[in-house]
Amino acid sequence: MKRLLLLACLALPCTAHAQTVTFTTEDYAPFNYREGKEIKGATVEQVEKVMAAIGVDYTIDIMPWARAFSLARTAPMTCVFATAHNGARDPLFKWVEPLLIDRNILITRKGSGVTAGNLDEAKKYTVGTQREDYTETILKEKGFTKLDVASDFNATLRKLLGGRIDMMPISELYFEKLKADQPVELVTVLSAQPMGIACEKNFPDELLARMQAALDKLIADGDQKQIFLKYGMNLSE
Numbered sequence: 001m002k003r004l005l006l007l008a009c010l011a012l013p014c015t016a017h018a019q020t021v022t023f024t025t026e027d028y029a030p031f032n033y034r035e036g037k038e039i040k041g042a043t044v045e046q047v048e049k050v051m052a053a054i055g056v057d058y059t060i061d062i063m064p065w066a067r068a069f070s071l072a073r074t075a076p077m078t079c080v081f082a083t084a085h086n087g088a089r090d091p092l093f094k095w096v097e098p099l100l101i102d103r104n105i106l107i108t109r110k111g112s113g114v115t116a117g118n119l120d121e122a123k124k125y126t127v128g129t130q131r132e133d134y135t136e137t138i139l140k141e142k143g144f145t146k147l148d149v150a151s152d153f154n155a156t157l158r159k160l161l162g163g164r165i166d167m168m169p170i171s172e173l174y175f176e177k178l179k180a181d182q183p184v185e186l187v188t189v190l191s192a193q194p195m196g197i198a199c200e201k202n203f204p205d206e207l208l209a210r211m212q213a214a215l216d217k218l219i220a221d222g223d224q225k226q227i228f229l230k231y232g233m234n235l236s237e
Helices: 002-011 042-054 065-074 134-141 153-161 172-178 205-220 223-230
Strands: 021-025 033-035 038-040 058-062 078-084 094-109 127-130 147-150 168-171 184-199
Touching: 021 042, 021 065, 038 042, 038 058, 042 058, 042 078, 042 094, 042 205, 042 223, 065 078, 078 094, 078 134, 094 153, 094 172, 094 205, 094 223, 127 134, 127 153, 127 168, 134 147, 134 168, 134 184, 147 153, 153 168, 168 172, 172 184, 184 205, 205 223
Parallel strands: 021 058, 021 078, 127 147
Antiparallel strands: 033 038, 078 184, 094 168, 094 184
């Protein structure tokens, strides 16, 4: 059988099995982050379990979001996560999803005096986000013009806590954890969207299907929910 498989690989492309999949992501705890030399997080663990289930080699690297996103658009066998799947991004990638279904909210620092009953009222404030993050696109599409764009999530959060910006968008799931540690509060809801793994357009369809099947099983077995609970987040909320 092994000889037949070897002959088949000599006769036909076996790229999906021979190549390593490169995953890029950003520093956005508790979803994906670096702790010492280890890359951890609720979405990182899902990617690790998916790839272990299908037996394909991979690497994961953390970098500024704009670079992570750009590499997944241009570099063969490269995927970026966790990526919001919206209309603008849909044709740019091949998708494996959902790593989660998330709402994005606008938050402010407690005591800032910033209030907004809806998005129109929120537009008078300066809102911080990350360069080429999907929230930058959403804010622009919804008519926000006073934007402050940083290199990564942590830089934006530092600006918010330091009073240099009025609001910032954040995952509602992460907010439930963040507010226990930082003086932040909800202003209003910005958007809702599925978050997934976005792979370069020429990514092998057969490998993509195997990844999707492994993620589907992870969800069906309840493992995805348990991973989020481990990081202090409840998907049912």
